[in-house]
Amino acid sequence: MRDSFSSYHPLINFLYFTCVILFSMIFMHPVSLVISLSFSFAYSIYLNGKKAIKFNFLYMLPFLVITALINPAFNHEGVTILTYLHNGNPLTLESITYGLAAATMFISVICWFSCYNAVMTSDKFIYLFGKLIPALSLIFSMVLRFVPRFKAQFIIVSNAQKCIGRDISTGSLIHRIKHGIRILSIMVTWMLENAIETADSMKSRGYGLKGRTAFSIFTLDSRDKTALITLVVSGGYILIGAVAKAMYFRYFPSMRSAGLSAYSISVFLTYAFLCAIPLIINISEDNKWKSLQSDK
Incomplete structure (x- = not known):
């Protein structure tokens, strides 16, 4: 499904x-936690579909x-x-609640990071931090790009080795270890060759030279300015x-919170609105x- 929020400026x-993410880690009020968890779940499902549903309900909820x-x-x-308890230690309501x-909080942060990885691509990260921290931003973007490539290449190599009788899932333990070491050796060779090719490609493109410019397709338009003002x-x-x-x-030592008032309710509603911004944008664009389509 197309994510309209991803089309906004990287900033x-x-x-x-x-x-x-910071608010999810800082605010431990039960209402704010429920708000963050609900919208992070919803947005991750919107971005990743069935994969997110499976991950959230099979792993995150049991972890909770x-x-x-x-x-x-x-x-x-x-x-x-x-x-x-049987060892004499007390079981308290506060410890269970905490x-x-x-x-x-932990699950909310994981869900938000999964959404971040789907929206903030490596080119966006380099655009934002390429001039401030060029080496670090390049390494970070290469690492993010390398992980899925390594996984895809590992599957290709494993399937190729399986076709010639070197399957790591069958046979005796010793044979599986030998086949696994062979696949690992192939992957290390592939990584080294890929690193050399990347270095040669970067050198030929003038990486590190003074006065070198960078092309960018990102511009801060009126839509982005409105979103920026809304976020701020x-x-x-x-x-x-x-x-x-x-x-x-x-x-601790006992549960206590600030009493609900019109002002606190407005703060929680604003927090819910902030967490729901991507979904609001996507639903609006979908409508x-x-x-x-109906007019046609």
Whole structure:
């Protein structure tokens, strides 16, 4: 499915994910955690489809439950004692709640990063940081590009070796180890050759020469400026609300939060709006496209 938010300027994409990832890690109020988790789940599914559904429900949700159960075994803080474990340590409501909150935060950040990887391509990252940190931005983009290429090449080599009877999934343990070492040797050779070809290509293109310019297709238009103002205003309002403790929540020694008020509700609504920006943009563009199609 086409993601309209990806077509925005790289600055908008990077600023958005910086805000939502940092806010997801900082704000531990249950309402903010639910907001971040819900919209990160929804956006990852919009971007990656069935793959995201499988990953989120088969891995992330079980991780959420396991973390919530494991944390009370090591964390015994809290004043609300539910029972005592067999070793005499108390099982508290606060430790269970904090484990659930920490797992929710962790899963939200993972989902946001999966969305970041889908939207922020290597060319966008180089465009933003190529002049500030050219060497680091180049290495980072090459690493991001290398991982999927390595995986695809590994599958090709494994299938080729399987066709000549060197399958790593069948046979005795010794034979599988030998076949695995052979595939590893092939992959190391491929990596070294690929590194040499990349270095020669970069040298021929004038990488590192003084006065060398770079081509870019990104321009900051009126649509991007409107999105930038929206991000700055909504992010600033959320930060002001956090400083004013509108999103305050304490887990230990007892759970306590700032009382709900019209101002705190407005902060949570603004946070929900910030997390929903990509979905709002995509739904709006999808409706426009369907309207144009129906007019024909």
